[in-house]
Amino acid sequence: MRFLSGTPLDDDKLREECGVFGVIGVTDAASFVALGLHALQHRGQEAGGIMTHCPTSGFQSAHRFGLVRDTFTKAGVMDTLPGPIGIGHVRYSTAGSKGATQIRDVQPFFGEFAMGGAAIAHNGNVTNAESIRRELIERGSIFQSSSDSECIIHLMARSFQKTIPERMKDALRRVEGAFSIVAMTRTKLIGVRDPLGVRPLVLGRLGDGWVLSSETCALDIIGADFLREVEPGEMVVIGPDGLESHRPFETRGARFCVFEHVYFSRPDSIIGGRSVYETRRAIGVELAREAAVEADLVCPVPDSGTPAAIGYSQESGIPYAMGIIRNQYMGRTFIEPTEQIRNMGVRLKLNVNRALIRGKRIILVDDSVVRGTTSMKIKDMILDAGAAEVHFRIASPPTAWPCFYGVDTPEREKLLASRMTEDEMRDHIGVDSLRFISLDGLYRAVGEAGGRNNACPQYCDACFSGEYPVAPQDMLDKGFKPRAVV
Known part of the structure; x- marks a missing residue:
């Protein structure tokens, strides 16, 4: 029997980057890693x-x-x-053979060095991977995967440093882009973030053991205590003597990915001391202030639009309602993916609460618009159910630029906001109104009371602004033209 590859909404959502998890000082590390990865499943x-x-x-692995x-x-x-020590990784293919992943592309990657073996799991994207790969191949390196992350192992192998942490520092000073890495040797667990801290990584304690994770929600599932975030540009090395903190990179202003607040992270995680759920609710509040409209019901596009819809309802005074019901058991379809089944698309995952919707003016709150295809299908479902009006409110600014830091984003010309104004997108989707939160409004919702500092942005928001904090060198070499590299 054949299967559809993924859920019907996958093609019109930004795919989360990857998730990494590691633990040391426990009796059965693999079980804890599996539980942690389960909590991070939304990331890959x-x-x-x-x-x-x-x-x-010795070292053992399963992919x-x-x-x-x-x-x-x-x-x-x-x-x-x-x-007693283990690391793990869940993935989407953001670099390498997208859509045709081989098992050799699945992390963690392992390398055997003179001083012993080491494995790494990487969340992010190396933006100069192609040039590094060419250089390494010319110098005799033999690559086993199509992943940019394998470059780090080869760079470590060519380092003359005497310890694996020092070799990792050497390697990471050569790479550009975004990386949060969890690595392990025979006796040590290592965590490191790039100098801008684009991707997340947190540190926790589990009894006498230590935990590294992409998000705090994975600490909760195993009963670990959250200690702090690994800081931008920091490397932590945890071994028999405890934790050491190193600063191997030149200090730069942090530029954490703002889309983690909007969509990628689980709502029960904590980022920068703030609940992700509360931030998303605050986005809805800002959206209601910026884009008010007369309506009868505020309905989320489940599940990612739910907190923002609650905030919009609370601020506007318009009742919140579950106008769309999500099929919780929808994964891969179990029947032949004929054209008719493909055309069912969103209906396989979402269904309209017809008795509630009929005759009402509906505000639909969603997290983003990428290609716009899913928005059109949801609008059709709402109108077919008898809604009088449909108003879309989007809990992020228009996604007009691709991400090169570990998010599987379509090419720029496939992003609806790259070629249409807000009014043109409204007409294209066919709704009564369409409004996005402003970039300043998003910044206020994530805790920056003054909005976005245009001279020195506090987050990486390149997918909205076209301003890239790290030059996407491989893409620039192919002719990509960003608005700016800052």
């Missing part, structure tokens, strides 16, 4: 991998396609991953 649903080390059996719950809960797999 294509494939996952776990690597552990045991003093008696699988599919969801963690389906591939890493079987005793046969977990029994092959003993040891």
